[in-house]
Amino acid sequence: MADTDDNLAIERADRPSSQRKITKILAAARAEFFGNGFSASSIEAIAARAGVSKVTIYSWFKTKENLFAEMVKGECAHLSQNFVDENLESKGVREVLIDTAENMLDFLTRDERVRFDRILAAEVSRDPRVGQYFLDNGPRALLQNLAKLLESAMDQGKMQSSDPIASAEMFVGLVMGHLDLLLRYGEKIDLTADQRRARATRAVDAWMLIHQK
Amino acid sequence: MADTDDNLAIERADRPSSQRKITKILAAARAEFFGNGFSASSIEAIAARAGVSKVTIYSWFKTKENLFAEMVKGECAHLSQNFVDENLESKGVREVLIDTAENMLDFLTRDERVRFDRILAAEVSRDPRVGQYFLDNGPRALLQNLAKLLESAMDQGKMQSSDPIASAEMFVGLVMGHLDLLLRYGEKIDLTADQRRARATRAVDAWMLIHQK
DNA sequence: ATAAAATTGAACGGTTACGTTCAATTAAAA
DNA sequence: TTTTAATTGAACGTAACCGTTCAATTTTAT
Structure with a gap:
């Protein structure tokens, strides 16, 4: 920052x-x-x-x-947690991807995260560096991890991709859809465990279908 | 509002x-x-x-x-434009979907739209009604139109879906990915016509693959 | 115990802004 | 033209807030 x-x-x-x-x-x-x-x-x-x-x-x-910037910095450290499930060997590709998608959903629908998103984005016009900093330490890092996981998954499954980052991006898009938007505008969305799993499964299956060899 | x-x-x-x-x-x-x-x-x-x-x-x-609320109201009227390409008969399913996706990209990456998104979302905590109003008149209306288009497309192509709204949501997710996020946090993204078309095509092909009969 | 650093409360100057009041002026309707 | 509505500038009361200063006090290191 x-x-x-x-x-x-x-x-x-x-x-x-x-x-x-x-x-x-x-x-x-x-x-x-x-x-x-x-x-x-x-x-x-x-x-x-x-x-x-x-x-x-x-x-x-x-x-x-x-003070604001320092607060954001702290939040970023807190936010850049990894929700990629690493247990590729023990669990099977599809399971791991679904778990990861569920973790994403769980995290991204948290009220605190949504509020953070709202106020931080609003301050980007005032100070673009906070946006830059957040992107680098949050979403960007996350996407890298995800891409790495997906590459391993593709190696083990019968899948392929010419552009792992784009594939990771697509994964996120499939999982979140426009949930993000709804949340940001105040929609109350509390997914039950079943709903979350269903959504994750649907997204993962679609993603695997797209990336089949 | x-x-x-x-x-x-x-x-x-x-x-x-x-x-x-x-x-x-x-x-x-x-x-x-x-x-x-x-x-x-x-x-x-x-x-x-x-x-x-x-x-x-x-x-x-x-x-x-x-004054703020009234301003938002005006913007919403301005924003709820329709970018669904209706010429299903004359153009072929895939073309129409790609055009629609391109229109979406064009609109959603506009600087004015991004700035609107930023400040409006930030005011949701202060007054949730502005978020509600915006959702109803913007994204929600849009998703309905899109779902309708997609249903027609599925009728004419060899596609199917058990949940048209979810399919529309998926369409949006595939087209935008996390572009939205990057834009909101100040990333400068000006897609060339080629890039836009490429992205739209990739998303549409993926979507059609997922929904094939 | 003593010296150094941190904290406090209170006050200050300067600025900005909300929303109101009022008498005077301008524009439009009849 | 007369009458009615809209607009203006200026000033006002009130409140909040930023960032600073300072002397007095508390906390900590040595």
């Missing part, structure tokens, strides 16, 4: 109480920013929520923009 | 000059809201941009929220 000021807030937070406060500040920032967006959130409210003085915030994070 | 106050601003705008001003206000509101989001946009700036007094805005649109 920022150019060189990595961990602007943490680099000299030796004191244990500082660590604790920084953590609380970031948590409060997340809550406020998620709830109101960047502009409508105030440092004062964040300070109050964190149980911390306003000056403390300014002493660790120089500006509101920076 | 609103319950009963349809066209709050226009219902007694008999004067021609009023009409003109209302139009300018809405245009200015769109520009400001698109550029800065809801919170960071000020009525004063909108008034200045529209070349209109602040009082005039408040006299036509009671509140900032309402």
Whole structure:
């Protein structure tokens, strides 16, 4: 996100109480920013929520923009978790793909993720770097992992693809469809385990059909 | 969006000059809201941009929220255009689907559309009704049209589906993949005509393969 | 215990913005 | 032309918020 000021807030937070406060500040920032967006959130409210003085915030994070960026950074680390199921040998190709698709669905339909998506995208016009940073550390990393998994799957199954990344993209498209859109616009979607499995299965079968040799 | 106050601003705008001003206000509101989001946009700036007094805005649109909602309403009307190619008889199934997919790509990658998406989604937490309204008048209507087209296509081609809406959703998923995501996060994507056609073709062929009898 | 660093509360200046009021002016309808 | 509606500029009250300053206090390292 920022150019060189990595961990602007943490680099000299030796004191244990500082660590604790920084953590609380970031948590409060997340809550406020998620709830109101960047502009409508105030440092004062964040300070109050964190149980911390306003000056403390300014002493660790120089500006509101920076606090936001630092919060995003934390979220990204949290978000770039891997939901690729690796057990290709023990489980069989189709099973693994279905599990992976289910993990994707589970993760992407989470309310917290949706809210994050909303407010972060909105701030892209204000500061394009946050979008760039998020893409690199979230979706892009994820797609790489997925592509790798799919390549292994294709080796073991009777499948092929001339463009693994495009195939991975297609996988995502098949799994999510426009669920993403509905969620972002406030549609309440809580898939039951059965529905999730059904959707994952349908997507995987379609994907395998497309990539059959 | 609103319950009963349809066209709050226009219902007694008999004067021609009023009409003109209302139009300018809405245009200015769109520009400001698109550029800065809801919170960071000020009525004063909108008034200045529209070349209109602040009082005039408040006299036509009671509140900032309402001005935003009215602006969204106008955009939705503008956005719910139909990009389904209807010439099924004259053109052949595959061609029509490819054309439709190309239209989708063309429309959905437009910068204005992306910006609209960003700021509207961000305001969903503040007022869920705008999301609801948009879904009903944009994506939902679109998906219905698409499903209808696809059903006709399946009749004429050797295809089938047990769930036309799910098939339409899949169509969208295959065409867009995660382009939508990249665009929302600021990725510059300007597809050449060739790339667009290639992507559309790939998606349509995949879709037809999945739905073959 | 002592020195250094972190934190606090309170206040401040400056800015921005919402929404309102009002008397004066302009435009349009009859 | 008269009358009615719309528009304007300016000012107002109120509130929020950013970011800073400072002296006083608390926490931590040594």
